[in-house]
Amino acid sequence: MTGAEFVPLSLTPLLIGIFAAVACALPGNFLVLRRQALIGDAISHVVLPGIVVAFLITGTIATLPMMLGAAGAAILAVILIEAIRRLGRIEPGAAMGVVFTTMFAAGVLLLEQSDTSSVHLDVEHALYGNLESLIWLDATGWASLLDPQALGGLPPELPRMAVTLLAVLLFTLVLWRPLKLSTFDEGFARTMGIHTPALGLALVIVAAVAAVAAFDAVGSIIVIAMFICPPAAARMMTDRLETQVGWSVLFAVIAAVSGYVLAGYGPLWLGARDAVSAAGMIATMSGVILALAALFGPCRSRTGAPQQG
């Protein structure tokens, strides 16, 4: 494959996929360790009503209102879950189940009731995104990377996802020590003067931001898969948080690249003509990685010690 074909058609979706995967995997490490893994699941469901409401208010599918609507819905969901959990004294899993299914149902209903036939807004899009269509038509080859005019034609999802990844990275680096302390020993973290509830909320918000940004480009399946699978697989590899985060980033990148390539070219190798869903394939590959790690990872068992022999 030549650069003239690769750069316009595959480079941008590939990069967006990688950025989205890593941006979700980073906070995912902490969520998995804190047993809040399903927050990602809940957030990715409530994004739908958020964007539908934003669409109904503004009447367009402009990016900014959609992102704001999605973020608003995510925050509302977190508040509702907490309120129901405390007011009704219900276990968090069930409270989460009540909130995200209801909000998702409301989103679907609103979508069916409103006239969205003229715009590209439907449940399928929300679920599996349109990674394949984020192509860079202005590019002619590798040289376009240095051509300002061609760079202007980049799909806007790419810089947005890159900025999100940077923000997530910055959050993780700056708050590394408090995050690590409060994840493993909340009581100790509190005695060190760390405001653990605020930190927990900040983590959820960062996860929501990553989910909303990634959702726009790649759909909610990748979001859920990337929050959980790479960190979970990384956890089978090591007992050290630093190493685990490193592994999870590596796994996220491998899943994104292999998933995208298999979705785009796998069917061709098998003799079929059309590509399959890249988002679904990336999620599948992350599952394959998790399965391998769960079968062969050195720290896979509950005791945590590397197994001898």
Place this chain on the structure above:
Amino acid sequence: MAGVWPRHRSINWRGLWARAMLWDALLLQLGYNATLVAIGATLLGIAAGVTGTFLFLRKRALVSDAVSHATLPGVGLAFILMVALGGDGRNLIGLLAGSALSATAGLMCLSWLTRRTRLAEDAAIGAVLSVFFGFGIVLLTVIQTMGSGRQAGLEGFLLGSTAGMLFSDAMIIAIGGALTLAVILLLRRPMTLVAFDPEFAVSRGVPVHRVDLAMMGLVMAVTVVGLKIVGLILIVALLIIPPVAARFWSERSDRVVLLAGVFGGLSGYVGAAISASAPNLPTGPIIVLVGFALFAVSLLLAPGRGVLAAVLRHMRFQRRVHLRQGLLALAQGQPIYERLTLRLLRRAGLARADGVATDEGRARAAKALRDERRWEIVRGDLAHEAAAALYDGLRDIETVLTRDQIAEIDRRIGGPKGVGA
């Protein structure tokens, strides 16, 4: 103004018409299919509510989320297989069998991940759900490219679609719902026991692991039956919301189970009826929203665990504390600045607006002060240890001690004494 009147009237007509349609739907008069769907949704709701209660009590509500998402690859594979064998591909029984098989696979992955690796159950649920669902989406896109005209509305399984449902499909769903319900009735005793107290169940010789498996099998059955009506993304709501709503009303497991069944059945029935009464009202989401309405009512209004009851309880307590403190202040001749206290005293006729005690107020205040002194004696006396433990600053001493005991304490306090010259 001229333009307003006709438009107003037309809206009114539409409202009447819609109400008539809803009424017809609720009375099951919208034709065979709508009726069958409503019956199927009701049976499904009851089965889901009851099954979900056992899951909820076992604190594993979200396992159902993994199960439901794990059905998708099975649906896709079954379709591909049936087409490859020269069949129609849309045969509902075949699709449902496929979904049951892949849900089983998902469940096995889930239990393997939680038992054999260090992953917590929530991470395992998320991993199974996203990976199976992702793979299912891959299969759906494969099916889309398999040839034109073959794309048999498999997307309908995501969110459910009852519009244009075949009579035979509606029949399958109604029968499936009824069968699931029958199995639940057979297994309800051991499942209640296991959901409530697994250790006790073991000591009674109940095979906990097998009952758990049966529970998961029922969750799977509910999911599979519900695929066509509610869709796999929302079926989990039917398993979670009715039990959570029912839990507010009772502390007894059998009543919670029963009530969850009623709530679930009601959601299914009303939801299916509303959705049949007008276009653009998808069945699954409407059923879920009806269920949520029941939940919201329960959260707010249930006696005991409801929010309103808790608020009332808190206010009653607050009033007692303020009144008591106000009386003590009156007895000791201290001025009262706190507004709520003053208002409460005034409303009870114990004090005037300027904070001066009325006659009755002085009597009650004296009694309060004496009771406080009595409590002091009680708490300082080891003989009254049990009674002293009940002291909370509000309890009337008469409810704790006998008249003789109080008289004994009063004797120790002694009457009013003259001040020596």
